[in-house]
Every structure is written in structure tokens, then in C-alpha cells.
Amino acid sequence: MKQVYSILRVVGLVALAIILAEISIENSDKNAFEAYPFLWLILGVVLLSAIAIEISVGALYSVLYKSLKPEAREQFDLLEQSKKEAKLEWWRKAYKKLLDKKPVENESEIILDHDYDGIRELDNNLPPWWLYGFYASIIFAFIYMFKYHVFGGTTQKEEYLIEVADAEREIAEYKKNAKGLLTINTVELLTEEVDLATGKSIFLSNCIACHKADGGGGIGPNLTDQYWILGGGIKNVFNTITEGGRPGKGMISWKSDLKPEEIAQVSSYVLSLNGTTPTDPKEPEGELYEAAIEAGEIETK
Ligand code: HEC
Numbered sequence: 001m002k003q004v005y006s007i008l009r010v011v012g013l014v015a016l017a018i019i020l021a022e023i024s025i026e027n028s029d030k031n032a033f034e035a036y037p038f039l040w041l042i043l044g045v046v047l048l049s050a051i052a053i054e055i056s057v058g059a060l061y062s063v064l065y066k067s068l069k070p071e072a073r074e075q076f077d078l079l080e081q082s083k084k085e086a087k088l089e090w091w092r093k094a095y096k097k098l099l100d101k102k103p104v105e106n107e108s109e110i111i112l113d114h115d116y117d118g119i120r121e122l123d124n125n126l127p128p129w130w131l132y133g134f135y136a137s138i139i140f141a142f143i144y145m146f147k148y149h150v151f152g153g154t155t156q157k158e159e160y161l162i163e164v165a166d167a168e169r170e171i172a173e174y175k176k177n178a179k180g181l182l183t184i185n186t187v188e189l190l191t192e193e194v195d196l197a198t199g200k201s202i203f204l205s206n207c208i209a210c211h212k213a214d215g216g217g218g219i220g221p222n223l224t225d226q227y228w229i230l231g232g233g234i235k236n237v238f239n240t241i242t243e244g245g246r247p248g249k250g251m252i253s254w255k256s257d258l259k260p261e262e263i264a265q266v267s268s269y270v271l272s273l274n275g276t277t278p279t280d281p282k283e284p285e286g287e288l289y290e291a292a293i294e295a296g297e298i299e300t301k
Helices: 002-024 038-067 070-099 104-110 128-150 156-177 193-206 233-243 260-272 290-294
Strands: 111-116 119-122
Touching: 002 038, 070 128, 104 111, 193 260, 233 260
Parallel strands: none
Antiparallel strands: 111 119
């Protein structure tokens, strides 16, 4: 029994340490131990010291007990025994109080004169544990009503909407910082100066051998007109550069050389060349891409 108590005390202490850490360290989306891994170390120290204390106290106790004279030991045992009984008695009383049940021998005092074919009814008091729970729920109901229906606390629906708005903000933030997630479905035309400048430098170092520095075309088609072999608009251009052109034409897939983000940047740069006038333009190839004109991705001049 003693060992069980020791173990319970150690577990309780560790649990208390965890709860304290959680309460005292404010962090909304991670628990304290994820946010501050060194807390594990502290927890380990708490655990080890608790075990050490339990062991030393236990050892001290048994040494003292063994050093007692036989008569003293007997007296000590008696004392312990009566302490234990007093404790048990306390629990027994508390249990009885909470039930407030008439003992069987006194049942005649509370029997009602209802008699249903020999089945009779006792008029026991409501068990106090139940009754207090009932009162507590009434008090709770008032507090709840005033808080949410009189003083206008945030209702569940509002809480939900706030959380959704927060989550949407986080998703937008995430998408903004994780351009590596870009696919043909999520790519959008970039218009920021930095993106276009990076796109230009990618274009100049990889593409001009076939498309010329001004996009006028050579081995590859003219990129400045509104005629596209493989489709215009950011999604098609992104796809062409990612996956390459038709087999054997010379336009390779760039996905192993360029990151999705870089492909989006160079695609946007290519589209920004649209409508410019190169020095020695190649004849238009492919078809007029009207969807992009409508979407405003290509300027018509
Ligand atoms: C080895 C030469 C070569 C290089 C280098 C090259 N391309 Fe191409 N590109 C081509 C050819 C050839 C085509 C036509 C493909 C076809 O007809 O299927 C083409 C097609 C394209 C198209 C589609 C044009 C249309 O009309 O649909 C785009 C956009 C494009 N290239 C962009 C780029 C970009 C951006 C780079 C640099 C990252 C690049 N290319 C590098 C040869 C090249």
C-alpha cells in the first residue's frame, strides 16, 4: 500500500508540474512543451527528485522503525492502526452524508401509504450529491444566460466565425510564403517589380539562346505576340515551361532546373513581354489566344 501511495504522489507531482507549465506559459497554438523543449528537462529533474525524495523518506522511515524497541514498535503499530481507522471512518461518514439514506431498519418512518398491488413507496430525501449538483447547474444556467444573452458574450457561432477568419488569414499567409506549393491550378500572374525582375534574370540566363533577349524568337517562337502554340495566359505558359513543349521541338521541361516559384516568375516576365516590339520578330505561330486578352493578362495594342 505504501508503495502505491508513493507512486501516486510522484505521478501527482509530475502532473501538477505539467499543468503549471501549461497555465503559466501563454502560447495559443502549441502546448508549452512543444514550444519550449527544455521544459522536458525540468520535468525530468522534477520526476527524478520526487523519486529520490520518496526513496529516502521510505528508507529513513524503515531505519527508524527498525531502531525502535519491541514495546515501542507495538505502540507505534497501534497508533498507525487507529489513524488508518479514523481515516476510513471519515470516508464512511462522508459517503453516508452524501447519500442521506434511511437505514433499512428505519424505513417504516418514511414509507408512504401508496400501495400499488403490494408495491410500496419510500419517501427518501433527495441524495445531497445530486441536489447540490442540481443547484450548481441552476447557478451555472443564470451565469450563462447573463453572460451570453444579456451582456452579449461571444456566442458559439461568433467564436466559430472568428476562428474561421483566423484560419483563412493563416492559410493566406502560408500560401504567400510557400510559393513552392505552386501548381498550374494555383499559379497566378505576378505583377510585383521584384518578381518580374527575378523572372527577367532567369529568362536572360536560360532562355535567350532560343527566344532572344527581347523575346522576338529564333529557334523558339516569338513570345511577344498574342499567338501561342501551346496556349497563352499564365496557366498555360506556366505549364509549358514546367512540362516543356511538344516532343522534339527543343523546348525542354524546366521543372528540374527551376523551382515552381521561379517558373511563375519567368512566366509572368514572359507575359509582360507581350505587346512589346522586338527588333527582329519572328512570324506569329500558333493561334490567337483570346481568353488571355479577355482576362487582361495580355495588352492589346
Ligand atoms: C533549346 C531552345 C529553347 C530554350 C533554351 C527555351 N525554349 Fe522555350 N521554346 C522553344 C521551342 C522550340 C518552343 C516551341 C515548342 C513547341 O512548338 O512545342 C518553345 C516554346 C516556348 C513557350 C510556348 C510558346 C507558345 O507559343 O506556346 C514558352 C512560353 C517558352 N518556350 C518559354 C521559355 C522559357 C521561359 C525558357 C527559359 C526558361 C525557354 N522557353 C527556353 C525553344 C526553347
